[in-house]
Amino acid sequence: MSSDIDELRREIDIVDVISEYITLERVGSNYRANCPFHPDRTPSFYVSxxxxxxxxxxCGVGGDAIKFVSLYENISxxxxxxxxxxxxxxxxNIQKIxxxxxxxxxLDRVADFYMESLHKNEEALEYLRKRGISGSTLKRFGxxxxxxxxxxxxxxRKEGLLEDYLKTKNIIKINEETYRDLFLKRVIVPIRNPSGRVIGFGGRRIREDSSPKYINSPDSDVFKKGKNLFGLFEAKDYIKDEGFAVLVEGYFDALKLFSEGIKNVVAPxxxxxxxxxxxxxxxxxxxVYLLYDGDTAGRNAMNRVIPILLKAGLEVHPVYLPEGHDPDSFIDAFGVKELKSIIKSSRELFESLLExxxxxxxxxxxxxxxxLGFLRDDIKRIALAAEYEKRYKVPVxxxxxPVKQEKVNSLPWNVKVVLKGFxxxxxxxxxxxxxxxxxxxxLCEKAIRGEAHELPEEVFEVNVSDLEKVFWSVLDKLQQNYRKLRKKKGVLNKSFR
Ligand SMILES: [Zn+2]
Structure with missing residues (x-):
C-alpha cells in the first residue's frame, strides 16, 4: 500500500523540515522547542x-513532517x-495518492477538529475530569x-476530504445537503495504528440517555477492529521499558490507568x-498482565482471553481484583499504589495453578x-507437565x-433469548x-446495532421456535413492570432499518 506520500515521508527528515521554521534544542535522542501552535513558555513541543x-x-497537536508544514503554513x-x-x-503525483x-x-483532520472542540465544551471536560482522566492524558491521546x-x-468540504471521509462510515449522508456525525455530542477517543495514524474513533455518551453508551467506528478499508489494539501506539515505549503490557477491557480503563501513571496499558x-x-x-x-473486572463476567472474560494470549506465545499473569471492583473503582477506593502492588504480585498463570x-x-x-493445551512451545509444555507430576504425582x-474443550456457556438461557430478540x-x-x-x-445495545461479531456465539446457538413470543414472555418475567412499559411504547417496531 505504498504511495508517493509514503516515499516522500521516507525521504524527508522531520528535524530538517521543522528546523526551517523553529529552533530545536536537542534533548537525549529527541528535540524540543516552545510550541509554535499554542502560547508555550515551557518547551512542550517534542520531535522524535x-x-x-x-x-x-x-496542546496535543502531533503528526509527521508534512502535518507540521500544513499546520504552520495553514494549508491542507x-x-x-x-x-x-x-x-x-x-x-x-497527487493523482497517484x-x-x-x-x-x-x-481522519487525522477530523481528530484535530474533535480535539480543538473538546476545550470549548465544559460539559465534556467535566465528564472526563470526573472519570479521572488527566489533562496530559487528554493531550497524549488527543x-x-x-x-x-x-x-x-x-x-x-473546505479541505476537499468529504468524499474520502464518507468511506469511513463515521458520518451518515441523510440527503444531498445533510450529514450526521455518528459521534455527535460524544466524547471522542481516537484509535491509532501502531505507527500513530488515526484509523477510527470510539465515542462515549456524556449524558445518561437511551443512546448506546459507547459506539465505535464501523470497520472499513482503514479500520479493522479485530486487528488493532487501543493504546498500543501511546503505550509501546512504556511496554518496552516495563517489559510487560497490562491488558484491560475498555478504553476508559486504559485512559484511567494511563492518567495514574500505569502507561504500559492496552485494550481491545x-x-x-x-x-x-x-x-x-x-x-x-x-x-501480559490481564486486568479485568473483579466480577463473574470479568473472570469469565479472562478465561476466554487466556487461551488466545497463550496461543500467541504470550506469558499470562491474571490479575484478580476484589469482587465488585473494576480497575477504575479500585483506584478510587485504594489508590494506584495498591493497584500497582496487586499487579506486581500477580503470578504467572501456570505458576499460580501449580501453587x-x-x-x-x-x-x-x-x-x-x-x-497447557494452548501452549505452542512443546518444550515448555512438557517441562510444566513434568513439574506438575513431580509435585502432585499426576502422570505427564x-x-x-488435551481436555475436551467444554463449550463456554456463560449466559443464562433467558438472557441469550433477550439478546437474540434484540x-x-x-x-x-x-x-x-x-x-x-x-x-x-x-450487549443488548450491540445486538440492536446488529454487531453480531461482538456478541457471544452462544447467543446465536439458542434455538427458539417462536422467538418473538418467547422474547416478550422472557422479558415479561424479567421485568415486573414490563407490561406498563410495553403499553407506553406500543407494539413491536418491525422496521429492520
Ligand atoms: Zn502546543
Whole structure:
C-alpha cells in the first residue's frame, strides 16, 4: 500500500523540515522547542527523529513532517506534501495518492477538529475530569468532542476530504445537503495504528440517555477492529521499558490507568480480544498482565482471553481484583499504589495453578491441563507437565492429554433469548429502560446495532421456535413492570432499518 506520500515521508527528515521554521534544542535522542501552535513558555513541543513525528504535550497537536508544514503554513495536508516535494526535488503525483492515504488524512483532520472542540465544551471536560482522566492524558491521546455535524462537514468540504471521509462510515449522508456525525455530542477517543495514524474513533455518551453508551467506528478499508489494539501506539515505549503490557477491557480503563501513571496499558477495540490482536501485542512484549473486572463476567472474560494470549506465545499473569471492583473503582477506593502492588504480585498463570492445586487437586489439574493445551512451545509444555507430576504425582501423559474443550456457556438461557430478540426483532425499546445488569445492557445495545461479531456465539446457538413470543414472555418475567412499559411504547417496531 505504498504511495508517493509514503516515499516522500521516507525521504524527508522531520528535524530538517521543522528546523526551517523553529529552533530545536536537542534533548537525549529527541528535540524540543516552545510550541509554535499554542502560547508555550515551557518547551512542550517534542520531535522524535527515530519515529519521524512531532508531538506537543501542551496542546496535543502531533503528526509527521508534512502535518507540521500544513499546520504552520495553514494549508491542507496535500498542499503541504506538494510544497515539501518541490522543495526537496521529489516528484509527487497527487493523482497517484492511494484512496486509503486520503482517508487517513481525512481522519487525522477530523481528530484535530474533535480535539480543538473538546476545550470549548465544559460539559465534556467535566465528564472526563470526573472519570479521572488527566489533562496530559487528554493531550497524549488527543481526546476530543463532537460538537456539530454541520461544522465537521463544512471543514471536510473546505479541505476537499468529504468524499474520502464518507468511506469511513463515521458520518451518515441523510440527503444531498445533510450529514450526521455518528459521534455527535460524544466524547471522542481516537484509535491509532501502531505507527500513530488515526484509523477510527470510539465515542462515549456524556449524558445518561437511551443512546448506546459507547459506539465505535464501523470497520472499513482503514479500520479493522479485530486487528488493532487501543493504546498500543501511546503505550509501546512504556511496554518496552516495563517489559510487560497490562491488558484491560475498555478504553476508559486504559485512559484511567494511563492518567495514574500505569502507561504500559492496552485494550481491545470494544470487542473480545482476537487472535490477531494477541499476535500484534506479542511483537512488543512476551508478558501480559490481564486486568479485568473483579466480577463473574470479568473472570469469565479472562478465561476466554487466556487461551488466545497463550496461543500467541504470550506469558499470562491474571490479575484478580476484589469482587465488585473494576480497575477504575479500585483506584478510587485504594489508590494506584495498591493497584500497582496487586499487579506486581500477580503470578504467572501456570505458576499460580501449580501453587493452587494443593487446595483442590481435581479442579486445578483440569485447569492446568486445559491451559497447557494452548501452549505452542512443546518444550515448555512438557517441562510444566513434568513439574506438575513431580509435585502432585499426576502422570505427564495425563496432563498432556488435551481436555475436551467444554463449550463456554456463560449466559443464562433467558438472557441469550433477550439478546437474540434484540438482534433479530429490533424491538422498539431501549435496554436502558430494563432492569438488567450493565454488562447485559451493553450487549443488548450491540445486538440492536446488529454487531453480531461482538456478541457471544452462544447467543446465536439458542434455538427458539417462536422467538418473538418467547422474547416478550422472557422479558415479561424479567421485568415486573414490563407490561406498563410495553403499553407506553406500543407494539413491536418491525422496521429492520
Ligand atoms: Zn502546543
Amino acid at each position: 527523529p527515530s519515529k519521524q513525528i512531532f508531538k506537543c504535550f501542551g 495536508y496535500l498542499e503541504a506534501a506538494l510544497e515539501l516535494a518541490k522543495k526537496y526535488g521529489k516528484s509527487l 492511494s484512496k486509503n492515504e486520503k482517508i487517513l488524512i481525512a 481526546i476530543g468532542f463532537s460538537p456539530s455535524s454541520e461544522a465537521l462537514v463544512n471543514l471536510l 477495540l470494544g470487542t473480545a480480544l482476537t487472535e490477531d490482536q494477541a499476535q500484534l501485542l506479542s511483537r512488543y512484549t512476551k508478558t 493452587k492445586a494443593s487446595e483442590n487437586l481435581e479442579k486445578y489439574t483440569k485447569d492446568f491441563r486445559y491451559f 501423559e495425563t496432563l498432556l492429554q 438482534y433479530e426483532l429490533k424491538p422498539n425499546i431501549s435496554p436502558e429502560e430494563l432492569e438488567l445488569p450493565e454488562d447485559i445492557k451493553e
